Amino acid sequence: MTHAPARPEADYRALPGPVQDAFTALMEQADTAGTTDHFLTLMARAASLIGMPLPPSGDIRRCACSCVCGCIFDAEDPGAHVIEHGEGYNLGRVQCPTCADWHPETA
Template identity: 45%
Template sequence: MSVYSPALPTPRLADYHQLGPTHQAHFDSFMEQADNTRDATEYAFFMAAAALAAGTPLPPGGEIAKCACTQCYCAAIFDTAAPGLIVIETSTYGLPLLQCADCADEHPTPIED
């Protein structure tokens, strides 16, 4: 017998909607640059810069993401190593676009196989 257990909430490092327009623009730019580079050193730099723009320390794994939920347009910025995340799409370079555990629990939108 399987017992359903909801995922633990994703700890938010920041809320995208709480960032000012300049910080949002910088965050978006750094995340896009991280997505478009193939160089690991550049990727790490852009992740750190995005975290700085969001006003949060970079988590130990070195990666953050903004929830890519298409159901509620969640604004959570979180550690990509958090439990309960769902890949809903992949970027041009094959990086996962993630739905936070809160959204994954409330309205999951997993990638189509």
């Protein structure tokens, strides 16, 4: 039996405060990045900052669920659930696959 590859994830809540602040700042910059290259550079910097391998999509998100989930995950994971598209911005609100399974009606 082959095993599915591990999902690249990190826990925002487990990060030291200054790292949380720096991660949040990079994500805010990515939200308004004017080019794809700038966006992907910021995503790579954010992933590197928290020690998470950047997924092939190059797009990570902190779970936007209303619970206290701190999961940082591949925003293009097929199990993720889009709560709100990012009209006018780069980042929409996305639930991690675990929260999408546990309480999919959160919006």
